[in-house]
Amino acid sequence: MTDGEIGAAWSGRTVLVTGGAGAIGSNLVTALASHGARVIVLDDLSASPRWNVPSLPGVLFVEGSILDEVKLKRCFFEKPDAVFHLAAFFANQNSVDHPETDLMVNGMGTLRLLEYATLHPVKRFVYASSGCSIYGSEAPLPLREEFMSMHLTTPYQITKMLGELYGNFFQHHYDVPVVKARFFNSYGPGEVPGQYRNVIPNFVYWAMLGQPLPITGEGTETRDFTFVGDIVNGLLRAGIVEAAIGEEFNLASGREVRIVDLATMVNEAVQSTAGIKFAARRRWDTKKRLLASVDKARDLIGYAPDTEFAEGLAHTIAWFRANWDRIAASAAFGPGQSSAVREVSTVRG
Numbered sequence: 001m002t003d004g005e006i007g008a009a010w011s012g013r014t015v016l017v018t019g020g021a022g023a024i025g026s027n028l029v030t031a032l033a034s035h036g037a038r039v040i041v042l043d044d045l046s047a048s049p050r051w052n053v054p055s056l057p058g059v060l061f062v063e064g065s066i067l068d069e070v071k072l073k074r075c076f077f078e079k080p081d082a083v084f085h086l087a088a089f090f091a092n093q094n095s096v097d098h099p100e101t102d103l104m105v106n107g108m109g110t111l112r113l114l115e116y117a118t119l120h121p122v123k124r125f126v127y128a129s130s131g132c133s134i135y136g137s138e139a140p141l142p143l144r145e146e147f148m149s150m151h152l153t154t155p156y157q158i159t160k161m162l163g164e165l166y167g168n169f170f171q172h173h174y175d176v177p178v179v180k181a182r183f184f185n186s187y188g189p190g191e192v193p194g195q196y197r198n199v200i201p202n203f204v205y206w207a208m209l210g211q212p213l214p215i216t217g218e219g220t221e222t223r224d225f226t227f228v229g230d231i232v233n234g235l236l237r238a239g240i241v242e243a244a245i246g247e248e249f250n251l252a253s254g255r256e257v258r259i260v261d262l263a264t265m266v267n268e269a270v271q272s273t274a275g276i277k278f279a280a281r282r283r284w285d286t287k288k289r290l291l292a293s294v295d296k297a298r299d300l301i302g303y304a305p306d307t308e309f310a311e312g313l314a315h316t317i318a319w320f321r322a323n324w325d326r327i328a329a330s331a332a333f334g335p336g337q338s339s340a341v342r343e344v345s346t347v348r349g
């Protein structure tokens with residue numbers, strides 16, 4: 001199916017997006033609304049500012065937790081045709097610091113959503129899994145969907161996998177049409193920097209403040225950074241294409257970028273001369289390289305990530321410049337943690 005056909009297929013549908021105020025969710029909500037879908041956003045704003053909820057015709061914002069039955073009833077009262085379950089306690093370091101919250105939100109929260117999607121049947125339930133998480137550190141590259149690891153290094157990695165396993169159970173037992181989309185290191189407009197956020201928004205933020213960029217590790221580590229617009233494109237397809245049901249597939253760029261090269265590109269793009277600085281690697285951060293195969297997503301749903309990294313980075317920096325005041329006001333760094341960074345890893349997600 002062409003992008004035009006996929007877009008047209010969303011027109012007139014009612015869609016629930018949990019985590020719709022988030023980095024990826026806000027972009028997905030905007031895309032769905034632009035295609036004429038009615039969108040219900042369920043988000044408790046625990047990790048996103050209110051201004052990141054797209055304020056568009058056809059978008060209904062329900063502020064609350066996926067653990068709150070009253071809010072879930074409110075959302076399912078709207079009879080969604082499809083659910084994109086993106087709300088999560090994000091990400092690795094956050095889960096190491098707060099493992100019980102991680103299990104409640106990512107484990108119990110996902111179970112609740114699946115129960116509601118069973119009681120109020122939906123045509124599609126797309127689960128936001130994490131390819132950066134679930135393959136562990138020993139898988140051969142490029143990462144392919146059939147690989148499984150029992151050696152995950154954070155509670156977040158475990159609960160993202162748990163969500164997939166619950167998805168499989170609900171599909172097999174209750175015929176819920178579940179799709180498991182495994183994202184890799186998303187970046188782009190809509191991601192506000194913060195203590196527990198990904199490396200790209202934090203690097204851009206610090207570079208714009210004229211601070212050196214902290215690299216935890218050697219800098220030769222790589223990640224498969226994926227522009228959020230490409231992930232959204234994959235999600236729109238995952239919610240429509242019949243062949244996706246019951247499947248799991250990577251939504252990645254299929255290309256590697258070294259962290260040290262990323263830092264250099266960011267510094268050059270914002271004309272920062274503060275350089276980089278090195279810090280110790282995190283104990284849980286055992287992945288030297290991340291590179292995903294996108295063959296399955298391409299064959300199954302026609303996924304085609306076509307945003308060049310430099311182009312995606314330019315879009316991200318343009319968004320920072322256009323929204324600097326509110327980004328700076330919302331950047332979520334912990335108490336005593338100025339933007340000068342105490343606790344930040346090179347990569348999360």
Ligand SMILES: NC(=O)c1ccc[n+]([C@@H]2O[C@H](COP(=O)([O-])OP(=O)(O)OC[C@H]3O[C@@H](n4cnc5c(N)ncnc54)[C@H](O)[C@@H]3O)[C@@H](O)[C@H]2O)c1
Nearest residue numbers: 019022023024044046047048065066087088130185186349
């Ligand atoms: N960003 C990445 O690189 C990446 C990579 C792999 C997987 N993922 C997954 O994709 C999804 C979206 O990621 P993101 O980067 O947009 O994250 P995000 O943190 O920006 O968005 C998640 C949203 O969920 C909300 N939320 C948290 N707890 C909630 C609760 N109990 N009830 C309701 N809302 C709640 C937060 O306020 C936030 O707006 C997540 O499930 C994440 O695990 C992201």
